[in-house]
Amino acid sequence: MASGGGSNFKAIIDRIGEGDLDAQCKFLISNNGNCGAMEHARAYGIPVYHISGKTHPDPAAYESAMLDVLNLYNVDLLILAGYMKALPVCMIQRMPNRILNIHPSLLPKYGGKGFWGIHVHEAVIAAHDTESGATVHLVSEEIDKGRILAQAKVPVLPDDTPEVLAARVLEQEHNLYWKTIKEYAAQL
């Protein structure tokens, strides 16, 4: 599932394509009908589902649209790759310990409500932290509080803007996520 540029989504698909990760991506769900992730998915022939508060204004219809996709494909893992909305609780309960997320900070720092995307990096710089990074964790009902599976660290440099720091963290994310998926899947 993804919402934005989709570089994490693409990085994972590319690792599958290169034979580094023995997996198949069955579908992409996005809340954003015009995002880079959707374009990448279409280019790879991966089925895409646009499910949002706009496409499904009725909350019950929204939830069942998501569950319908899960029921259709019966996947082993659900990977959140830059998905910027909280998942409905019914999804989390449907796949306990089977949903992974990547977050652009060293959780538990800068997690939870309001901390997503560039806002995370703005907060890190405002706090004058000298270190930041990315975290892959299991998704639980409390946002960004699930069990941490792996982290990668980067320095925060004195002249960093949020955008420069975001790019440094993102580079680590691309390397961290597929490896963590591989290690986690091997234990299941």
Ligand code: GAR
């Ligand atoms: C990534 O930095 C990811 O960690 C972050 O959004 C960016 C998506 O980039 N995710 C969150 O903030 C989730 N709370 P991408 O679309 O290029 O993969």
